[in-house]
Amino acid sequence: ETGVTQTPRHLVMGMTNKKSLKCEQHLGHNAMYWYKQSAKKPLELMFVYNFKEQTENNSVPSRFSPECPNSSHLFLHLHTLQPEDSALYLCASSQDGEVSTEAFFGQGTRLTVV
Amino acid sequence: ELKVEQNPLFLSMQEGKNYTIYCNYSTTSDRLYWYRQDPGKSLESLFVLLSNGAVKQEGRLMASLDTKARLSTLHITAAVHDLSATYFCAVDMIHQAGTALIFGKGTTLSVSS
Numbered sequence: 485e486t487g488v489t490q491t492p493r494h495l496v497m498g499m500t501n502k503k504s505l506k507c508e509q510h511l512g513h514n515a516m517y518w519y520k521q522s523a524k525k526p527l528e529l530m531f532v533y534n535f536k537e538q539t540e541n542n543s544v545p546s547r548f549s550p551e552c553p554n555s556s557h558l559f560l561h562l563h564t565l566q567p568e569d570s571a572l573y574l575c576a577s578s579q580d581g582e583v584s585t586e587a588f589f590g591q592g593t594r595l596t597v598v
Numbered sequence: 599e600l601k602v603e604q605n606p607l608f609l610s611m612q613e614g615k616n617y618t619i620y621c622n623y624s625t626t627s628d629r630l631y632w633y634r635q636d637p638g639k640s641l642e643s644l645f646v647l648l649s650n651g652a653v654k655q656e657g658r659l660m661a662s663l664d665t666k667a668r669l670s671t672l673h674i675t676a677a678v679h680d681l682s683a684t685y686f687c688a689v690d691m692i693h694q695a696g697t698a699l700i701f702g703k704g705t706t707l708s709v710s711s
Contacts, residue, residue: 517698527641527686527701534696574640580696583648586631587688587699589641 486510490575490590497565498598505560505593507575515580516558517587518550522571533558534580565597600625600691604702611677611709619705621670621687628665631688631699632672641686645672677709 488509497503509516518530530544533552547569549561558575572594576587601624611617621630632645645654647663647670654661658681660673670687684706688699 515696515698519701526703529691529698529700532693532696532698576641576699578699584629584646585690585697585699586643586646588643591640 488575488577488588488590490573490593492593493591494594494596496596496598497562499565499567501565502561502563504562505573505575505595507558507560507590509556509558509575509577509588509590511577511579511588513577513579513588514555515578515585516552516555517576517578518558518560519574519576520571521574521592527574531560562595565595567597570595570597600689600700602687602689602700602702604687604705607703607705609705609707611674611681611707613678613709613711614676617674617677617707619672619674619685619707621672621702623668623670623687623689625668625689625691626665627690627692628663629690630663630670632661632670633686633688633701635684635686635704637683644685674707677707679709679711682707682709 491506515534520528531550551559572592574592575590578587603622630647633641645661650665652663658675663670684704686704688701690697691700
């Protein structure tokens with residue numbers, strides 16, 4: 485596989501459920517990101533991981549919990565979400581520290597909270 | 599707080615005509631990125647501009663960067679239907695241990711004949 489792969493592509497969950505989003509990058513990058521894209525707001529940066537260390541938490545509610553076990557994998561654990569959390573969740577990776585921080589995105593997970 | 603502003607947010611274009619999208623940003627970054635997003639799809643990288651005066655062209659799209667004015671433009675020449683999409687510009691945000699991209703709200707282009 486190549487690029488950035490996200491699973492699942494679609495997810496419907498109740499407010500009391502616990503689920504996880506998975507992201508895997510095959511680009512050899514050292515940084516990974518979670519973004520949220522909703523109809524009402526532009527692309528919002530949620531979390532940043534550089535070399536497996538979380539370096540940015542952009543005031544995200546604690547019902548979103550990221551995990552980065554290695555530089556190729558990134559998870560977003562979800563629990564007790566609200567309907568307003570319904571959105572497209574995009575994972576991206578880049579080679580931070582180089583001339584360019586060009587990010588490569590996965591296909592996204594379309595999340596619906598009911 | 600880093601701000602990235604695009605205008606217009608919506609652009610209805612006629613086939614064959616020329617248009618320009620503007621991207622203003624508030625930081626001193628000299629790196630700017632353009633992405634395209636088709637409905638229901640993810641973001642695809644279009645251009646990476648890495649210095650003042652940088653100009654990149656691909657087909658009917660040309661992007662330029664003026665870091666002194668903190669302005670990038672995406673120029674569309676002779677619009678065609680397959681350019682209909684949402685276009686985002688993004689700028690590096692430097693944080694404690696690295697960088698991440700901060701995006702504008704996007705400009706949705708619609709091309710009609």
